[in-house]
Amino acid sequence: MIEIHQVSRLYRRGVDEVHALEDVSLQIPDGTFVALMGPSGSGKSTLLNLIAGLDQPTSGVVKVGAQNLNGLSEDQLAAWRAAHVGFIFQFYNLIPVLSAIENVEVPLLLTRLAKADRRKHAELALSIVGLADRKHHLPNQLSGGEQQRVAIARAIVVDPELIVADEPTGDLDAKNADDILSLLRQLKSEFHKTVVMVTHDPRAIRYVDQTFHLEQGVLVNGATAVEHA
Amino acid sequence: MSTWTLIRRNLSRNRLRTILTTLAIAFSIFLVCAVMTLPSVRNTILERSANGLRLVTHHKYGVSFDGIPLAYVQQIRALPHVTHVTHMTWFGGMYAEPKDFFPNYAVDAETIGEVLSDFHIDAAILEEFKKRRDSALVGERTMRKFGWKIGQEVTLRDSPWFNLTLSFKIIGEIPPDSAMAATIFLFPRTYFEEALKPYEAFGATGEITMMMLMVDAPENVPGVITAIDDKFRNSATPTVTETQYSFIATYLSSFDSIIRIVMLVGFLVVAAIVLIAANTAAMSVRERIGEVAVLKTIGFRRRIVFTLLLSEALFIASIGGLLGAGPAYFILNAGKSSWSPFLGPLAMFIMPVSVMIQSLFLAVLVGMLAGVIPSRGAARLNVATALRQLT
Ligand SMILES: Nc1ncnc2c1ncn2[C@@H]1O[C@H](COP(=O)(O)OP(=O)(O)OP(=O)(O)O)[C@@H](O)[C@H]1O
Ligand SMILES: [Mg+2]
Numbered sequence: 001m002i003e004i005h006q007v008s009r010l011y012r013r014g015v016d017e018v019h020a021l022e023d024v025s026l027q028i029p030d031g032t033f034v035a036l037m038g039p040s041g042s043g044k045s046t047l048l049n050l051i052a053g054l055d056q057p058t059s060g061v062v063k064v065g066a067q068n069l070n071g072l073s074e075d076q077l078a079a080w081r082a083a084h085v086g087f088i089f090q091f092y093n094l095i096p097v098l099s100a101i102e103n104v105e106v107p108l109l110l111t112r113l114a115k116a117d118r119r120k121h122a123e124l125a126l127s128i129v130g131l132a133d134r135k136h137h138l139p140n141q142l143s144g145g146e147q148q149r150v151a152i153a154r155a156i157v158v159d160p161e162l163i164v165a166d167e168p169t170g171d172l173d174a175k176n177a178d179d180i181l182s183l184l185r186q187l188k189s190e191f192h193k194t195v196v197m198v199t200h201d202p203r204a205i206r207y208v209d210q211t212f213h214l215e216q217g218v219l220v221n222g223a224t225a226v227e228h229a
Numbered sequence: 230m231s232t233w234t235l236i237r238r239n240l241s242r243n244r245l246r247t248i249l250t251t252l253a254i255a256f257s258i259f260l261v262c263a264v265m266t267l268p269s270v271r272n273t274i275l276e277r278s279a280n281g282l283r284l285v286t287h288h289k290y291g292v293s294f295d296g297i298p299l300a301y302v303q304q305i306r307a308l309p310h311v312t313h314v315t316h317m318t319w320f321g322g323m324y325a326e327p328k329d330f331f332p333n334y335a336v337d338a339e340t341i342g343e344v345l346s347d348f349h350i351d352a353a354i355l356e357e358f359k360k361r362r363d364s365a366l367v368g369e370r371t372m373r374k375f376g377w378k379i380g381q382e383v384t385l386r387d388s389p390w391f392n393l394t395l396s397f398k399i400i401g402e403i404p405p406d407s408a409m410a411a412t413i414f415l416f417p418r419t420y421f422e423e424a425l426k427p428y429e430a431f432g433a434t435g436e437i438t439m440m441m442l443m444v445d446a447p448e449n450v451p452g453v454i455t456a457i458d459d460k461f462r463n464s465a466t467p468t469v470t471e472t473q474y475s476f477i478a479t480y481l482s483s484f485d486s487i488i489r490i491v492m493l494v495g496f497l498v499v500a501a502i503v504l505i506a507a508n509t510a511a512m513s514v515r516e517r518i519g520e521v522a523v524l525k526t527i528g529f530r531r532r533i534v535f536t537l538l539l540s541e542a543l544f545i546a547s548i549g550g551l552l553g554a555g556p557a558y559f560i561l562n563a564g565k566s567s568w569s570p571f572l573g574p575l576a577m578f579i580m581p582v583s584v585m586i587q588s589l590f591l592a593v594l595v596g597m598l599a600g601v602i603p604s605r606g607a608a609r610l611n612v613a614t615a616l617r618q619l620t
Contacts, residue, residue, distance in 0.1 A: 049613050054616070095523075115231060
């Protein structure tokens with residue numbers, strides 16, 4: 001369960017104050033796939049960063065599972081993210097000098113796994129995203145959709161409970177976007193991950209369990225449960 | 230894949246840049262080695278001018294014409310500015326065949342070490358040489374030619390003159406620091422005189438082939454030369470006195486300040502290289518700030534990111550250091566090798582191991598200084614802000 005309780009995030013730019021989030025409260029049950037939606041600048045990424053332990057709220061409480069993220073130091077947050085959160089970005093952000101499988105192995109460098117075990121885990125993650133046969137390709141030898149799948153493999157390789165994705169389909173065509181969305185849905189249904197995704201993509205509605213709508217830093221609809229056919 | 234793979238791949242990202250930076254460091258470290266070795270050049274020159282303090286006195290018509298009286302030694306020792314005097318007498322002994330010629334002299338065991346200090350004969354061996362009447366000191370090349378060992382007894386025969394046959398025990402080897410030292414064979418004059426006793430009537434015992442003497446200071450050399458040769462000009466045995474080397478002692482005082490300036494320039498070059506390398510490191514970090522942000526996002530802590538990035542700079546600097554200091558050590562020590570006559574001024578450099586170690590430390594320091602600021606900046610990156618700039 002992810003619990004966001006009366007969270008605000010204030011940015012100061014000189015004398016100006018930007019209320020990126022204002023008094024937001026919401027709950028995301030374990031093993032659900034949720035979307036954060038809303039216009040540009042409404043605070044979606046800000047909220048996602050708070051949930052993922054990349055940023056701290058100005059006020060309010062962020063709890064993920066048993067862990068209260070408030071007041072953790074930078075290093076403590078880093079250690080927590082390494083163990084519990086998988087990240088997917090809009091522009092994939094793979095390391096260009098590493099092959100697909102090596103990119104997937106990067107998060108495992110922070111674990112105590114032996115080299116051979118790191119390779120095994122990475123191979124498994126790559127086969128889950130359907131890229132076992134492309135493991136020695138460099139990112140620039142892969143299509144956008146394939147790169148995003150490598151990034152998803154990198155996000156799940158440490159087997160985190162929570163996957164966060166900021167506009168994962170923002171740079172993909174319809175076909176690839178559908179592939180990525182169903183893959184994320186599969187992570188939820190087959191591997192019981194909690195997946196939190198920021199998106200502008202209306203197509204996403206068909207895949208997620210729930211959407212949260214933000215507008216100017218305020219949650220406007222509470223939660224909209226989505227009916228699946 | 231390991232962390233090392235990551236560091237290596239990052240270095241190979243821009244191969245040309247990595248190679249050029251490494252070479253720049255290598256070149257500057259080479260330069261530093263040369264500069265730090267400059268004092269040894271001055272020492273070499275000093276040593277040569279010290280040889281300039283050594284004079285040789287022999288018969289006016291040459292060493293092969295006739296000897297000079299042993300009595301001259303005491304008279305010259307009494308002259309002002311003369312610090313040491315020793316003498317050598319040609320024996321002309323042969324080992325097996327007459328064609329196996331090598332120079333052998335009866336010498337004054339008491340004083341020979343003071344004047345031929347550049348023969349580098351061990352002090353303990355010199356002591357033994359003074360005590361043992363039939364001992365011999367032999368140049369390394371002659372030892373090798375006949376396969377002689379230290380402790381071996383050898384017999385030399387002197388055919389044309391007195392038909393002497395003398396046996397010696399070799400007690401020491403003379404290092405081949407000069408052509409003369411390499412082949413020479415020396416034994417105490419006392420032994421020679423005993424053997425010559427039967428021929429005393431012919432005046433054989435009172436003669437020497439030449440004297441070698443040391444003068445106290447370069448500026449007194451001309452005066453001593455004239456004093457000696459004037460003293461015996463009108464005697465039955467006139468002499469000629471010569472320096473072994475012409476010397477340049479007066480230059481040496483200005484040489485020190487030149488060394489200081491050159492060293493300063495050398496270290497300024499290193500400082501410039503630090504700045505250039507720091508800029509390169511900053512550029513290479515800036516180019517992949519997005520990747521750094523991703524690493525931090527997925528849980529790489531500050532210290533790990535810092536270490537990862539700094540290792541790149543340290544790796545380049547260490548390789549550069551080795552590429553600079555290694556060849557420097559060989560090139561700047563070539564003067565000790567058999568190539569030395571062909572090297573000209575380079576032969577005067579003698580680079581000690583300590584300079585090599587210091588310059589390697591310097592290389593690592595260059596890497597530290599160049600890498601620490603960009604690596605620290607990247608390690609302290611605010612992830613949330615950096616990720617915003619990515620999209
Ligand atoms: N580091 C920051 N400094 C100042 N203002 C910020 C900072 N981060 C976010 N903001 C502001 O907070 C508000 C919310 O930003 P956020 O990135 O969460 O929006 P978003 O919903 O993700 O928008 P988009 O769809 O364009 O990505 C914006 O007005 C933005 O300008
Ligand atoms: Mg956003």
